[in-house]
Amino acid sequence: MRRSFAFRLAAAFAGVGIAAAALPAILVNVAFGTRFERYLEEQRGVRQRQLVAALADSYARMGGWRTSDLEPLAALILMDGGTLRLEDAEGRTVWAPATGAAASAMARMHRQMMGSGPLGPERRLPIEVDGSVVGTAVVRLPEPGVLPQDEAFRASVNRLLLAGGIAAGILAMGLGAVLARRATAPARELTRAARAMAAGHRSHRVEYEGADELGEMARAFNRMADAIEEEDRLRRAFAADVAHELRTPLAILRSEIEALQDGVEEPSREALASLHEETLRLGRLVADLETLASAEAAGFSLERRPVALRPLLEGAVEEFAGPFETAGVRLGSELEDAVAEVDPVRIRQVVTNLLSNALKFTPAGGAVRVELRRHGTEAVLRVSDTGPGIPPDELPHVFERFFRGRGARARGSGIGLTVARELVLAHGGEIAVESEPGRGTTFTVRLPLAAAGAGAAPEPRASAGLPRAG
Structure with missing residues (x-):
């Protein structure tokens, strides 16, 4: 079953909340267990040292082992729930308290009261007096355990942590659902707008103006x-x-x-x-x-070669001399030598479209001028006319497909300049327009020059086979 991004985001928030609560619980339990066991082990060590010190003191005071003086120490062992056997320096047992059934029962009772485990392995503790080993205390003490009250406290802490984890998970899920819904609202709006566009409702827009990535996506859409x-x-x-x-x-x-x-x-x-x-x-x-x-696919069908642009432009000017003379428009040129690596047929088409456009919009008595200059690594072609010019509000749209300015209904289809732009761009060049109403228009084409030493190929002298776009 498909789950929405908002659901997954809310679930992620809940998981993070539960994990954030579970981690302290685990750390508390580990720390509690480790430190408490260390504490019990330290207490057992203290008891052993106390026992060894008491036995050594008895030996020093009595000048040897006297069971009558050792009996009071039996209570110290019984209270820990352990056992003791005292050996002299030769290894003979000289005292073994709490060996009867009653003593064993009392030791078990103390272990239960202390929450201790079973008896651990025997430990042999040497007893030294004045630097000499005078005996050995063979001791078995219970394994460390946890008192019932300590276990109850630990369980209560775990219950509180569990309740806190559940509450944190629920709160995180609720907060995540709210945040996820707000975060994915622009995406849902974008989806609705895309579906509306696909259904043919071209006027639908995304109403989101955030400064984040989704806002930028909405503006791009x-x-x-x-x-x-x-x-x-x-x-x-x-x-x-x-x-x-x-x-x-x-x-x-x-x-x-x-x-x-x-x-x-x-x-x-x-x-x-x-x-x-x-x-x-x-x-x-x-x-x-x-x-x-x-023209839109020209980049995939260009036949580039080094071409001398001056003869190519002279041929185009010669071709248009008749139509310009008939229209009463002067056509002049000023051309420098320049060689560019281009498709001559396509570039001739660009020049034809620019001259045709100038002829259409230049009234009788006006003039059109064609210039070719070398500028750095570029060949710069300009076609200028003294026509009525282009209104400022139409100037940014002159290269758009199907665009025709006001009053141009009967003067072509409005794609000639689009064709020129596509062909120039396909050659890696640039085309721009400058115009001032009442003072004419200038189209500028920039094309990369051919590498030094490249030979120029013959250029087409006529454009009878070229489609001339209006």
Whole structure:
């Protein structure tokens, strides 16, 4: 069964709380047991030293072993629940108290009262008087144990620790559930927004403005949604524009063909020329779409080689000389020699699109100028016109797909500059635009120069096979 991240986070909090309570309990029990056993062992050592000191004192006072003087020491052994056998220096037993049944029973009773364990192994303790060993005390003392009251205290401490651990676990789980729900709220909101986007609700946004990583993710998602919504808008506008552009030539073709079929109009040279012009207009619209698709994949189909840019640009200027003269627009150029490692067909397409764009937006009596300069490791191409310029609010969008400025409805499909940008970027170059309303526009293309000594390949002199995007 799938469990949510919030549940796992709450369970982790509970586990940490229980572990935090269990660890002190374990440490307390270990410390209690270890230190108490050490304490009992120290007490047993003290008893043994007291016993040896008492026996040595008796021997020194009496000048030897006297059982009458040793009898009072029997109580010291019985109170510990142990046994004692005294040997002289030759190893003969001289005294063995608490050997009867009554004494053994009393020793067991003392062991039970003290909570001691069974008797331990024999320990031989030498007895010294004036630096000489005068005897040996053979002692068996009970193993260390825990008194009932001590055991009860330990059990009560464990119960308190257990209760505290359970309470800490419950509190940690509750706190973890609250924190987990708050921490995962942005993720749930992001999921809802993504599902809404997938369902086609492009206006849905994530309403979270935190300063953490989730806030940055939400802002990135909103930026992506804005871009998708804007692209959808541009696509719809483009589809409407294309439909409008297609409707006119199709209507003309239909009406003229029907007139020819009905005999209303004779098949003349002028009629056929009109039909041919409308078919060319439809072909240009289809070519625009094909060009955009191919430009976006240009980075995978470039045929780069060292190309002399000056002859290439001269050929483009020569090709456009006629259309510019017909439109009453002056076309001039100032070109330096420069060799770049590029695909000449694609770069010719970039220049064609820039000149076509300048021609469309420069009125009669205006001028267009093409410049080529070397600047460091780059070849810099500029196409400037004296047209009406681009409004500041439209300037950031001129390279966007399907974008067409105000008043540009009948002047192309709005993808020519997008194609130019994609082709320039595919070559590792840059393209930028500068414009001031009423004073014209300048497009600047920067391309990396070829390595020194690279020979220039022949460049295309005509662009009859190139699609010209509007």
